[in-house]
Amino acid sequence: MNAKPASAVSPLDIERVRADFPLLSRTVHGKPLIYFDNANTAQKPVSVIEAVDRHYREHNANVARAVHQLGEEATSAYESARDAIARFIHAPSRDEVILTSGTTQSINLVAYSYALPKLKAGDAILTTVMEHHANIVPWQLVAERTGATVKAAPIDANGELILEKYVEMLTPEVKLACVTHVSNVLGTVNPVREIARECRRRGIPLLVDGSQAVPHRPVDVQALGCDFYAITGHKMLGPTGTGALWAKREHLMAMPPFFGGGEMIREVRFEGTVFADPPHRFEAGTPNIAGFAGIPAAIGYLEGIGFDRLHATEQDLLAYALDALETVPGMRIFGRAKEREPVISFLIEGAHANDMATLLDLQGVAVRSGHHCAHPLMHFFGVPATLRASLAFYNTKAEVDGFIEAIAKVRKLLV
Incomplete structure (x- = not known):
């Protein structure tokens, strides 16, 4: 930093x-x-609490399904959270920001929409010993279904990732690499930019768990050079049940939906369904609208300091x-x-x-x-x-x- x-x-x-x-x-x-x-x-902070309270008192309605005033106001508040997050993490486009319930859902989305269709027996996913279970278990689940394996790069006695070992483990069978930006147990800050550079040299996409980073440091996903970046709202002063996945558009356009339902479609027929473009393709159902109404206030508070x-x-x-x-x-x-x-x-x-x-x-x-x-x-x-x-x-x-x-x-x- x-x-x-x-x-x-x-x-x-x-x-x-x-x-x-x-x-x-x-x-x-x-x-x-x-x-x-x-x-x-x-x-x-009070500003976040008041934003959520104000939504329920003045704007409560569902998003994207009504042309009446309250529906438009609710949709505007929800989409304002996408704009705020995109700016906060320096995403190239707001359409690369998928609103989720948090990092766990974000990583599962990548596991099932990106990794599962691509993996086969003999492939591997690389993570590290210091990861939160949310950056381990989803990979194990898709590995079991595909015959792939999950490898873990080691750390040293100081709780630091052994970078050269991580790089050595970026072998041809690795189809996705993962790392936490900041350890939730040790506070260790990992060298994400260097890891991303080595992944790019080998053509391996990199997912970063940013839950513990965004409350403490500015994040620029373009400068980091990763492919996926996951965040959780409630760790950065925001309401619970909020978060986001940023992903490069090329990945999002190739990924099938993880959840099916309303709002993520263009047209549904029994002969087949045409899905919406990202990000809405991955946002089926009614989201935590009131929670996301508090996200711009949370980001604004951090940026104000x-x-x-x-x-x-x-x-x-x-x-x-x-x-x-x-x-x-x-x-x-x-x-x-x-x-x-x-x-x-x-x-x-x-x-x-x-x-x-x-x-x-x-x-x-x-x-x-x-x-x-x-x-x-x-x-x-x-x-x-x-x-x-x-x-x-x-x-x-x-x-x-x-x-x-x-x-x-x-x-x-x-x-």
């Missing part, structure tokens, strides 16, 4: 920012909430949190990538992750525990689960201090 030096970035007025997020002011078990589960889902300021704030907070955690006896932190986003996975010797998370919750601290939908990564580190503290620009150093104090209290009960 080509960010400005921290000294050149004006600081955030953190109290003003936090005032925009109503949930941050609540208490949990009688304690002020410390919300460190942002990689799971981000909190929503500016990724330079957001990045500087989060990196400063990450460094502060890592230094503080290092002082905790028995602490084991997973992942030491040189470039990372504010996600920290850890364990404390003698304490089970779920027990820690449960007791931290009683102290008002929300962190995630478990395998984080990343079983292969847990196996790599030889643990069944970790605790994960994931930070956002609206978190504070005072919250980190409260987090460390809570850990000290809980540790005395468990160790």
